[in-house]
Amino acid sequence: MSLPPIASLSSSPEHLQKILDLLFEPCPTLYTLIASSLPRTFSSYPEFIDFAADKMLSLVDDEDKIQKIIAAHPRLGAKKVDSKQSSEEQKSLQQGAEEEKRKLEKLNNEYEGKFEGLRYVVFVAGRPREEVMKDMRERIDRGDREAEKKAAIKAMRDIAKDRASKLQ
Template identity: 50%
Template sequence: MSGNTKLPPIEGVPSLPTSERAAILDQLFEPSTQLHTLSVPLLHEKTFESYNDLIAAIGVQLTDLSESASTSDTEWLQSILGSHPRLGAKKVDSEQSQAEQAQLQGNGEEAEQLRKLNEEYERVFSGLKYVVFVQGRGRGVIMEDMRKRIAESDLKSEQIAAIRAMCEIAADRAGKLV
C-alpha cells in the first residue's frame, strides 16, 4: 500500500495482516514505528464504523500519552508527533504531505521566514515539529499561528494542538482515500 492507494473497507481492517494495518496508519498519519507499536494492535482488536472513528480512537491513545507523567510516554509521543515533515520543507517523503504543503511554497523571502520560524519553534519545543492542518490556509495565517504558539511556549498545550492537527490531517486524507 503506497502513494494514493485507496484505503480498504473499514469493516475488514481488523482481519488485515499487521503490515497492511501499519500501511493504513502511514497513509492517514505519517510513517512512524512508534505509532505502529501503539496503534496497529488497536486496529486488530477493535472494529470501527468509519475511518473517522478509527482516527478518533488513535487521537485518544495519543492524548493519553500526552497526559502521562512517564518520561518514556512523553518521548514516545514526541517521536510520533515528530514524524510529520517540517512545514515548508523542500524534501518531503510522504506523497500526502507533498500535496498538502504544495501551497506553502512561496518566494525566497517567505521560505526563509518559514525556515526561521521552524527553527525557533523547534528550539522552544525541543523534539517537536510544528504540525497544523494547512488545507485552505495561507502562509500568512499559518506563520501567525506559529508565532502565537511559540509565544505561548506551553508544551502540554502544544502537544494537544499537534495531536488535534494530526487527526484533522488524517481525517482529510481518509476522505480522499476511501
C-alpha cells in the same frame, strides 16, 4: 492510492501499518501503540482516527513516544517531503518569495528551539503561508509545551480525517 474497506482493519491487521502510513505519517511508535489495541472493529475511518488520536493523547506525558509520533510529520515548508499526502498538503507553502520561505524556516527553528523534540504540526491543506506563520508565531509566544503536544495530536487527527475523505 486508496484505503481498503474499514472492516479489513479488524479482519486483517496486516493492513494496519499501510493504513496508518496513509492517514498519519510512517511511524513505528504509532504503529506499536495502535496495534497493541487491536483487534477491534470500527464502523468508519473517522471513528478509527478518533480512536488513534485518543490513544496518542493517552501518551501525552510519555515524552519519548509522543516526540517520535509528532516528529514523524515533516517540517512545514521542507524542500524534501517523503509522504505524497504531506507534499500535496504543503504545496501552498512551497510557493512564494524566498524571503517568505526564509521566514518560515526561521519560525520552524524558533519553534523547535522552544519546544525541543517537537515539530510544529498544523492542518495546512492549502491555507496561505501567512496564516500558517501567524498561527505558528502565536503558538511559540504561548510557550505551553503541553498545549503544543495536544495541538499537534488534534492537527494530526484533522489531517488524517481529511486524508481519509480523499482516499475512500
